[in-house]
Amino acid sequence: MGATNVRQLKVWVKAHQVVLAVYKLTLSYPPTERYRLADQMRRAAVAIPANIAEGFTRATSKDKGRFYNISRSSAEELKYYLYLSRELGYIDSSAALDGVVDEVCAMLHRLWEVVLSGGRREG
Secondary structure, eight states: OOOSSGGGOHHHHHHHHHHHHHHHHHTTSOGGGTTTHHHHHHHHHHHHHHHHHHHHTOSSHHHHHHHHHHHHHHHHHHHHHHHHHHHTTSOSOOHHHHHHHHHHHHHHHHHHHHHHTTOOOOO
């Protein structure tokens, strides 16, 4: 039987962990970036589980897939911000976080494929 609550989806749980990590990471950013890069990173990170949640409640496969795809796009956006943060010297290495975000992207892609193929299994 499939998930009955979005918090039962492994991809949502992992995406939520990314949000928490991004919030902690951006606390150390310079004050000049508080409402710029750090804010953009937080917004992109929060959009990942938020769009998973919104897609989870949609009735049609097409709608679900659309929100899962938006979520994956936000994850890709976050990957760029992590890269930029390293290039600017705001973080030494986000390799562990990069790996988790890559995992989320892969999970979202699989979920998107399952949903659009008419599969019943989510999670």
